[in-house]
Amino acid sequence: MLRTYKFRLYPTTEQQEKIGFTLERCRLLYNRLLEERILAYKTEGKKLSYGQQANTFSERKQHIPTLKEVHSQVLQDVARRLDKTYQAFFRRVKNGEKAGFPRYKSISRYDSFTYPQSGFTFEGSRLQLSKIGEV
Template sequence: MERRKVTYRLYPSKTQATALADLLRHHQQRYNACLEQRIDAWRRAKVSVSYADQCAELTALRRECPDWAVANCSSQQITLRRLNKAFQAFFRRVKAGQTPGFPRFKSLKRFPGDGLPSVRAA
């Protein structure tokens, strides 16, 4: 099966551009908060926080705080998967004896964007 990447060019109005910028900021903050959670859990109690743990916490957070339910749940999970993928790559490089490159906090300028679930054509 062939995979393709599709890029869409958007021409948003000022209101839409503001909403998109807020959405991007939300995903960037979620990524950084989850990275901080993993680092703190390891430093304090030597406990690893998994993707599944953070998804369960996301569900509870979305229920309790409507501000966090602004973005689509699937796109928020993709942001969590992006962080999980960074940690998997880090541990793979450590195991292989390469320069590990620990996952970094992302500024808004260095954050690649939110993830949208792919839609498969029937």
């Protein structure tokens, strides 16, 4: 059974900046991964999968040092989101529905990130988020 918790957070100003920084890195990564998928299909006619893109994260962190400041599972979830979007797009095309190709995300359209398995702990009434701090 999966459980999801939703809490109202009261971050400090510094933590708000870190959360904003994390959201911006995730948004930029999402847009870059989307661009790579589009380019790979247009130039080579091949489709990139989640695994192919997720395997490039260690190399990306060497070239883009700011990605090191975001928890690894948060970055993996960005690639999962994009893969899920593509799967939904192709499912709708197959069923003859109005498809709606995946779009680039603006700041206002990317407003959350996920810690799927680790990177967070509950300590009393506080939530400890990896690379952000105790909120």
